[in-house]
Amino acid sequence: MHIRFNQIGYLPGDTKKAVVFSKEQVRENFLLVDVASGKTLLEIKPQRLQKNNWGGFMYWELDFSSVTHSGDFLIKGKKSGIATKPFKIAPKAYTGYQEQLLEFMRQQRCGYNPTLDMVCHPKDGRSFFGPMRDSTYVDLSGGWHDAGDQLKYLITSSYATAHMLKAFELYPEQFDDQVNALGQPGGNGIPDVLDEAKWGLDWLHKMHPEPDQLFHQIADDRDHRGFKIPNKDNADYGWGENSYRTAYFATGKPQGLNKYQSEATGVANLAGRSAAAMAIAARIWEEQLQDPAFSAQCRRAAISLYELGRKKEGYQQGNSYGAPYRYNEETWADDMEWAAAELYKLTKEPKYLAQAKAYALQSNTADSWTVRDSASHYQLYPFINMGHFALHAEVDADFQKVLEGYYLDGIRHTLQRAEKNPFHIGVPFIWCSNNLLTSLVTQVILYEKMSGDRQFEPFLAAQRDWLFGKNPWGTSMFTGMPTGGEYPVSVHTAPYVLLGMEVPGGLVDGPVYTSIYNKLIGLTLWDPDEFATVQNEHVTYHDDVGDYSTNEPTMDGTAGSILMMAHFGRGR
Structure with missing residues (x-):
């Protein structure tokens, strides 16, 4: 019998669950024990999970969400005595x-x-x-x-x-x-x-040594x-x-110094992401660090990178030489949306807002890994569209709902995937699945900030706890x-x-x-x-x-x- 739990612990307001799995029937309750006092705070009846039983195991869930006070705790079988290592429940876990x-x-x-x-x-x-x-x-x-x-x-x-x-x-x-x-x-x-x-x-x-070079x-x-x-x-x-x-x-065209060639079509993915970074930096170094010289350098780079992306829309992929593996990125509108939104925050020039909204409509849920069961290595990178969040505060209520809807659609698709496995995990297990998972966690966090909708808190906790x-x-x-x-x-x-x-x-x-x-x-x-x-x-x-x-x-x-x-x- 195996008990799986979040080793770091849980915040008091979290949904708090552990998973038990075994090749045989589990016929005992479990105790949540306060480590300091040795006292049992809760006796938990395991709930059988009727999911895809990976590895021929049967799975049960232990829910101890009702415990909200701070301390160090462990879970152990009432009859078997099988116990976890201690973990925390605390506001600062x-x-x-x-x-x-x-x-x-x-x-x-x-x-x-x-x-x-x-x-x-x-x-x-x-x-x-x-x-x-x-x-x-x-x-x-x-x-x-x-x-x-x-x-x-x-x-x-x-x-x-x-x-x-x-x-x-x-x-x-x-x-x-x-x-x-x-x-x-x-x-x-x-x-x-x-x-x-x-x-x-x-x-x-x-x-990015010159305005037209990358x-x-x-x-x-x-x-x-x-x-x-x-x-x-x-x-x-x-x-x-x-x-x-x-x-x-970065030429925006297929490259390779040996038999393997990329499938590049432009440079907007790289130029857009880099421009977004520069625009955010320009604000931070001006407002937070009082370094106007570096802020101005970043501002100039943000503008020239964005313009380079506008001139060469499309994606630049990674290059390989002796093996077929490379970064296969095929999206770019999400990066240009992010860049335009951050530039609008920086400059307040209306053109950037209009362009950000146009790129947002191009970079919808269809461009996300969340709605697919498989993808090539880094094909749909970055694994979260940060542009939707960056733009949200700058648009009217109707467009805000559109942006929230893109995040929401992706979350709902991953939730459907999660319903099929005993750990309630919403990502496909392609290469770098943990990157997908941390991006999904981030998407739920940002969706909550945008919409105020916290219905996915239990789902959010399950993704974090897996990690x-x-x-x-x-x-x-x-x-x-x-x-x-x-x-x-x-x-x-x-x-x-x-x-x-x-x-x-x-x-x-x-x-x-x-x-x-x-x-x-x-x-x-x-x-x-x-x-x-x-x-x-x-x-x-x-x-x-x-x-x-x-x-x-x-x-x-x-x-x-x-x-x-x-x-x-x-x-x-």
């Missing part, structure tokens, strides 16, 4: 966790990396497909490594930067100042989330030569190991969180494999359909599967270095979870 996510972001820094205290890839990069001669040197150092590899993408970095800035705008009081701009210990008077966002902004400025990717899958410390990169792009790397210019242990494997999906809990350790990253470093806060890719896992190239587990007894034929997850499909932490997935963590960190 989630306070501070967003700072651990920022700790992982600092691990991903390229250029000066404060976690490793080293400088890497100072020679990024040599341009291809640009207006300059191929192999011309351009200074594109900085930014973040994308995941366990050491590539750098504007596709993901633009979203990560914009998301962090929006999270700060919504929850400024939630963020601490513990490090300086380089990520070293010791505050500098600036919230760390803004230090991290500026690391991204500085790189975005480099990637780079979109540094390096490619020639990077994949085993685990390596970043300042000893053994990849060779034609200039020797640990030297210059290819820098791809922290209420799942078949009983594991958090974030490295090092919570302390003392079950969380990913054997992650697909060089700092862990080569240095034994366990950096907290990284969101791993998450479970995939078993059918996907069985078809992946070059995937071999390094160790016996610790979750073998609870694996099922439907979805698969391994805490194993060799499983790059489920246990590789991603930079954008982690950044895309910061708003969620700041939201729950407020307590209620």
Whole structure:
């Protein structure tokens, strides 16, 4: 018998549920016990879940929502004595966790990396497909490594930067100042989330060196030569190991330096997201940080990036070299909506509002993964349309209902999917399912802010709880969180494999359909599967270095979870 619950805990007002599953009938009640006193607060009768019984297990639900006072608790079987580890019910159960996510972001820094205290890839990069001669040197150092590899993408970095800035705008009081701009210990008077966002902004400025120029990717899958410390990169792009790397210019046309070609049609996805980040930054650095010079720089970049997107509507995809895997983004109107909405907030120029509304109508629910059972890798990226939320406050009531309706349609579709499984999870288990899940959580949060409609609170809690242990494997999906809990350790990253470093806060890719896992190239587990007894034929997850499909932490997935963590960190 297995009991699955949220290891971090619950806010007093939450819907609070755990799941019990077993191959045999469960014929006992369960006790919610106060750890400090040893007293039983509640005896819970398990309710059988008539759902898809993954792995041949039978499932029951334990509801203890009626308990609202604070403390440390555990759940145990009344007869068997099988018990969970302690968890919290408290208004501040989630306070501070967003700072651990920022700790992982600092691990991903390229250029000066404060976690490793080293400088890497100072020679990024040599341009291809640009207006300059191929192999011309351009200074594109900085930014973040994308995941366990050491590539750098504007596709993901633009979203990560914009998301962090929006999270700060919504929850400024939630963020601490513990490090300086380089990520070293010791505050500098600036919230760390803004230090991290500026690391991204500085790189975005480099990637947009002229009003009509935009780079979109540094390096490619020639990077994949085993685990390596970043300042000893053994990849060779034609200039020797640990030297210059290819820098791809965004042309809006199919690209590739080998047999694999992207399917690009424009640059508006990248230009739009980057413009949104710059517009938000221009407001924050002007109003919050009293830095008019940097604010003006971001304002100029926001306007020129947006205009570049207008001239080259369509999407730029990632490039691959020796393998077929790439970022297959095929949407762009959502990014231009977001950019136009943020530019309108910044400038109050009516044209931006009109254009944002037009892009919003183009970027409707049909462009969302929420209404599909499958999609190519990053095909419908970003996994939430932040433009709908950014625009909502600037339009009349009728148009507000349209925007709310787009979010609502997506939530309802995921709710239908959730009704079919015992954990009430609304995402398809394609690659990076955890990114989808944190985006769904964010969408419900933003929908509540837009509409005041809180009917999906139980659904919201179920999605969050999956991420922290209420799942078949009983594991958090974030490295090092919570302390003392079950969380990913054997992650697909060089700092862990080569240095034994366990950096907290990284969101791993998450479970995939078993059918996907069985078809992946070059995937071999390094160790016996610790979750073998609870694996099922439907979805698969391994805490194993060799499983790059489920246990590789991603930079954008982690950044895309910061708003969620700041939201729950407020307590209620």
